[in-house]
Amino acid sequence: MSxxxxxxxxxxxxxxxxxxxxxxxxxxxxxxxVNVDAMKEAIEDQGYDVEA
Structure with missing residues (x-):
């Protein structure tokens, strides 16, 4: 949810x-x-790793 x-x-x-x-x-x-980098950063700010 976060x-x-x-x-x-x-x-x-x-x-x-x-x-x-x-x-x-x-x-x-x-x-x-919005770009992918901004979305990636939003996910990482929630404590998750992002793999492309």
Whole structure:
């Protein structure tokens, strides 16, 4: 829930759904408003590692 919330707070992210079992996040976003680096940082700020 914390990762979803952190991502949804970013301008340009319209939805985020985390699957902890799979270790994945599905994000719908506007590329003109937010980039992958900003989303990665938001996830890492919640204490998770991000693998590309």
């Amino acid at each position: 990762v979803e919330g952190a991502l949804k707070e970013l301008d340009g992210v319209s939805s985020a759904q985390v699957d902890l079992e799979a270790g994945s996040v599905d994000v719908t976003f506007d590329e003109s408003k």
